[in-house]
Amino acid sequence: MERRDIFIGGEWINPSGAGRIEVENPANEQIIASVPDCGADLALEALEAARKAQTSWAAMPAIARAKVVHALAASVQKNSEALATSLVAEQGKPIGQARGEVQAAANFLTYAAENARRIEGDIMPSDNPDEEIMIRRVPRGVVVGLTAWNYPLALAARKLGPALVAGNSFVLMSHEITPLSGLNLARLAQQVGVPAGVFNVITGRGAIAGRAMVESPLSDMITMTGSTRAGREIYRSAADRLKVISLELGGKAPFIVMEDADLDKAVEAAIVARFTNCGQVCTCNERMYLHRDIADRFMQKFIQRIGKLRIGDPMDDPDLGPKVSGVEIDKIEALVEQAIAAGAKAILPGGRLREGSFSKGHWMSPTVLELDRNDNPIIRSEVFGPVVPFMRVDSFEDALTKANDSDYGLSAYLFTRDIQRMMRVSRELNFAEIYFNRANGEQVQGYHAGWNQSGIGGEDGKYGFDNYLKKQTMYVNWS
Known part of the structure; x- marks a missing residue:
């Protein structure tokens, strides 16, 4: 030492x-x-x-x-x-x-x-x-x-x-x-x-x-x-x-995917924006709003892509290393339990890893939750870990309303080919940093800031x- x-x-x-x-x-x-x-x-x-x-x-x-x-x-x-x-x-x-x-x-x-x-x-x-x-x-x-x-x-x-x-x-x-x-x-x-x-x-x-x-x-x-x-x-x-x-x-970034989006591109961005640094990024994909017409196809691709993520010794350069501490895992587990008690469905259970090569350290596998209410605790609170909730939305306006229903205002994502929707988001989405058709990652010449909480x-x-x-x-x- x-x-x-x-x-x-x-x-x-x-x-x-x-x-x-x-x-x-x-x-x-x-x-x-x-x-x-x-x-x-x-x-x-x-x-x-x-x-x-x-x-x-x-x-x-x-x-x-x-x-x-x-x-x-x-x-x-x-x-x-x-x-x-x-x-x-x-x-x-x-x-x-x-x-x-x-x-x-x-x-x-x-x-x-x-x-x-x-x-x-x-x-x-x-x-x-x-x-x-x-x-x-x-x-x-x-x-x-x-x-x-x-x-x-x-x-x-x-x-x-x-x-x-x-x-x-x-x-x-x-x-x-x-x-x-x-x-x-x-x-x-x-x-x-x-x-x-x-x-x-x-x-x-x-x-x-x-x-x-x-x-x-x-x-x-x-x-x-x-x-x-x-x-x-x-x-x-x-x-x-x-x-x-x-x-x-903190942040609680909405990740909006419309029916006209490039799904492969959106799925890859959703993976990067959620699981980089084991989800410990303030601009992470914290809640996904998927247009009902493409939600099933998106989630099938998303779950398949999660299955390819490697978890392991960070010096071996996996996709996911450990969480920073056991206390942080405890917080996430409690939040997932609250979400399920409030009606969330575990599409991919995931959770704490404790056996074999994971018997020492603070390890988590990805968790995916489906929700039907925007007031679920896991929609309201920052997760800061490899857990992602998603909801189906009926329209662009529905997605905007649900995305804005948050105390946070750091970052947000929109995947669409419609320039009018992009411009409306720039005016109507109450977040300081918006990523259009790409994953997160700010640049030194930009401006990184948050609104609201x-x-x-x-x-x-x-x-x-x-x-x-x-x-x-x-x-x-x-x-």
């Missing part, structure tokens, strides 16, 4: 007074590492280091900051296999998907660095003589990043890159289940010359160390990816000091980058 330290002010610190959090490999339940269980004191120490470093970092030309971030992206690429292997060990995703996550992290950093010459302001005429009005975009200050366990490396890079290029300093706390990827990123940042205090990484629990950073006057912005429950708590904790917050939260703010592209900047207005009079 590896004992890992936290990274504050450019130094690796093993705090003597802190307890330890054990990191489990979800494929075999072996303890692979331990990290400090930081309290509020260490969280505030990290913020103080970030505050101290931020002014000089912001004073550097943006292109100089970008050069450092470019170097970090290159180092992520160079160390991709080690990063991917560590990611598999702590999170459980198949090695091919882990390599994809490492590449995504490098892409996020590279795109952020390319924004250095896009920090633009405005100059406008004043109503007064010999005066101009200048509006500048300037750093927010100290940014706290809180990330989820499903993509711990990519989510850290997604937030870190734009924050640093914009001139902020950064304190990262990954979820306690998957803290190693953030520490690995800090090690590379130190090696490429990120100045001391500009990037700090602590480990611990959100209710203690995370809350301390959210509530502290030393932090200026909170960016978090995680559950809606945690997002609400952060929102409340940040309210007293009117913190700037960006929350990317799926969050506020967002990441990626020019709009996501702008979140890490604030505006300053100057009235320049030379009379």
Whole structure:
């Protein structure tokens, strides 16, 4: 078992007074590492280091900051296999998907660095003589990043890159289940010359160390990816000091397939969008609405395709690795039981695997449920696992009504050849990210955000980058 330290002010610190959090490999339940269980004191120490470093970092030309971030992206690429292997060990995703996550992290950093010459302001005429009005975009200050366990490396890079290029300093706390990827990123940042205090990484629990950073006057912005429950708590904790917050939260994506859709294409997308990372993706296919005319044909193809999925050791690159923890499986099992009690029919029972090569670890096989009511608990709550419910719908309007009947508003899917339906969805479907005739997977130049209970703010592209900047207005009079 590896004992890992936290990274504050450019130094690796093993705090003597802190307890330890054990990191489990979800494929075999072996303890692979331990990290400090930081309290509020260490969280505030990290913020103080970030505050101290931020002014000089912001004073550097943006292109100089970008050069450092470019170097970090290159180092992520160079160390991709080690990063991917560590990611598999702590999170459980198949090695091919882990390599994809490492590449995504490098892409996020590279795109952020390319924004250095896009920090633009405005100059406008004043109503007064010999005066101009200048509006500048300037750093927010100290940014706290809180990330989820499903993509711990990519989510850290997604937030870190734009924050640093914009001139902020950064304190990262990954979820306690998957803290190693953030520490690995800090090690590379130190090696490429990120100045001391500009990037700090602590480990611990959100209710203690995370809350301390959210509530502290030393932090200026909170960016978090995680559950809606945690997002609400952060929102409340940040309210007293009117913190700037960006929350990317849960989702309950409707997957709509109309009678004119390319069924083979829709089935493959439904598989990818549900079972990638064992269904642990916020933009996953969480509920399928199938036009009655094609529902039977779609489901026959869908069940056959599920039968070809391989489950096994993530280092062998199967289609499905383990769930991240036993507690997460417990949550899904309880939700499936509630769904069946409310009238759902198990078309493919699936469930927890416990025997043979699956006697150790947290394994689930796919479950498919047919429903006839849109108020079933499994339609209302995020599953975040290899379970998919479906319903038959009579029309496009029926599908829209059922899809919009949700507290969430992150992502949605529509499969149709009818451009009028596509345009209606863009106007009438209340989701921030819509995939037409393809599986999920956002791109760095896009904008990833949620509406309603799926969050506020967002990441990626020019709009996501702008979140890490604030505006300053100057009235320049030379009379």
